[in-house]
Amino acid sequence: MPTSQYSSSFGRLQALSVNLLSKETMQNLIKAKDVNEMAKMLESTWYGPEIEKAASTYQPPELLEVALNAHLVNTNRIALEATPFNGKVAVRAYFLKWDIHNIELILSSKSMGKTITETEPFLVSSRNFPAGITAGNIPHDEMKIILAQTGVDGVVNQLVKYPYGTILMQHLDSYQKSGDLGPMMTAMQAFYYKQLLESLRFFQGDEGIIREMVRTEIDKKNILSLLKAKDSGIDREIVSRHLIEGGKIPLNELSEFYNAKNVAELVGRVEGRFVLGSALAQYKKTNSLIDFEVALDKFIYINYIKKLKNIALSIGTIFYFIIVAEHERENIRRIAYGKRYNLSAERINSMLLYE
């Protein structure tokens, strides 16, 4: 029997997975007196080195956020290094989201005429203490050159050497006419999901579950767009521009959903595909859409991400590691801000994504 090319990455990431925080540790973090105590508790985990480095500049909870981001940069780098050649394209495609985030930020700041000094600190980069998260697809030095461009046109021209430039160039005319960056941003998002789905080809035959997960992510984004639009009473034409193709729910079906009179009816139409009953009850009480996002995240976690763990010796294990590390970062951040704002343990727990 030939050895799988994923056996080395599986072993490496399995060894690292031991460091992932357990449910008990998370509960202990929730029980912590305050954020400072939380940071102290985390010093003894795999976040310790990043917390120590960031402690000289930041105070909790920002300290935790910076440390968590720096930590995620490292885990992403390790995951990418551990990925065999065949899977690298897919992992890089997944990391495109951070590049897109940076480009969106630069375009917005250029569109508003903000200076480099105003924008640079917010950039996602691979510096020693990044304010955000790096994908590594656009190097930091290159990002600085892009940032130094004057105006949106300059940024787009500079990006031509990357696939983003071609996408953005198609919408440059409409931006110059209307001054609206919306079409560019939607195109970037659509490009991201298209790239991701294209990169997740069937090399081994077990990539199906990841493709399903990505398609459900697209559905999640589309459904949230519909909910936000319905809640704000936005025209169908505008909403349709923000829907992304490639999800499990076809675009015409999504448009049908939008015929609903209100958010509750819209959720009723989606109910067959996602479980949103408790989020709807919460929405009726608070009139806030946040719980739908949490419920959709939980749905994806339970139905797809957990399953990735079981597909050993495949790209699924790598994605599982990357996504679980992201969720862990999310959970710690939610606990930290929950502590800062004195939210009840029950409320914090309701926001967490657990195994």
Add this chain to the structure above:
Amino acid sequence: MPTAINIRPTRLEYIRTKRRILIAKKGLRLLKLKRQALILEFFNTSKTAAALRSGLQAELLKGYESIRMAEMLAGSMRLENEAMKIPQLSNLQIMSKNVMGVRIPKLEGGARQQLLTEHLLELPTSINEAIKSFQEVHRIVLDVAEKETALRKLLYEIEKTKRKSNAIENVFIPRLQAAVKFITFRLDEMERDTFIMLKTVKRKMGEREQAASLEEAKGEEIIAE
């Protein structure tokens, strides 16, 4: 303002003062009407302002809660990043509206255009809600500023109108009435003077006529003897 010393007690002045009293009374009535209208407008505006203020408080609570949730779910850095992407507000235009001669401000603009609505669809729900809440807070703050400035201006105008009407009612009209009284008194006095003088002249003329007739009678008696 004429005082009793420098009033010419003439019929013309009497008529003129009487006319001024009538005009002052008419003005007083108008000022009272204006004051009533201003008070009515003041109470209406203050009711709206109070409702807006309590709405503002509720909206601020909601806004801060949504910011907390956005920090919790998306992180403060993402929140700051997204805040940076929000387009600038359009310029605020201050027009004015005339209420009973009081120019109260009317704010227009200061909001974002449709662009943000589209932008909101691309944001995480928590940040979207925070932005929406603070857009609402911004709208209410502008409304509150408009109403409260209007209230201050109305209050100032009410005070001014009250002072004016009090001055007319308690100082101006009584002085004019005193002037009328003074003129009437002086005219009556003069009439009495003239009457007495005429009486005296008449009496003296009568006495003179009587004396003359006595003299005449005496002269006739002497001639007869």
